[in-house]
Amino acid sequence: MSGRELRRNLAILPIGTVRELTLLTDRQIRYYEQHGLISPKRGDGGQRRFSLNDVDQLLNIKDHLDAGDSTKDIKEIFEKQARKARQSKNTDQALRRSLQDEFAKIGRFDVR
DNA sequence: ATTCTAACA
């Protein structure tokens, strides 16, 4: 995982900050969690800790809700997106590997 | 002061 991705997934934001960032009520944020739309980590005394990706996710949820989608629909959409993201990531790695192989065969390029 | 869970008008 890249450093950039690591920072994006750092779960350190308390719900109060997320509330201001997303303009959602804490009630709504907790409700979306119950329905599996987000999965913030828990820290000190069971308090939720959100990452920047969680904030991003919540903003997307708000848009989908405005668009008239149910929480159930949104969950499916996210799962579908996650599947595709994992796929393209894999084909990306596969492409890099095969290119490395080709260069290695040709010889003049050090793979390392 | 903040956040958490559970529950109700």
Added chain:
DNA sequence: TGTTAGTA
């Protein structure tokens, strides 16, 4: 979803 009670 809003709101409130009783906690940690």
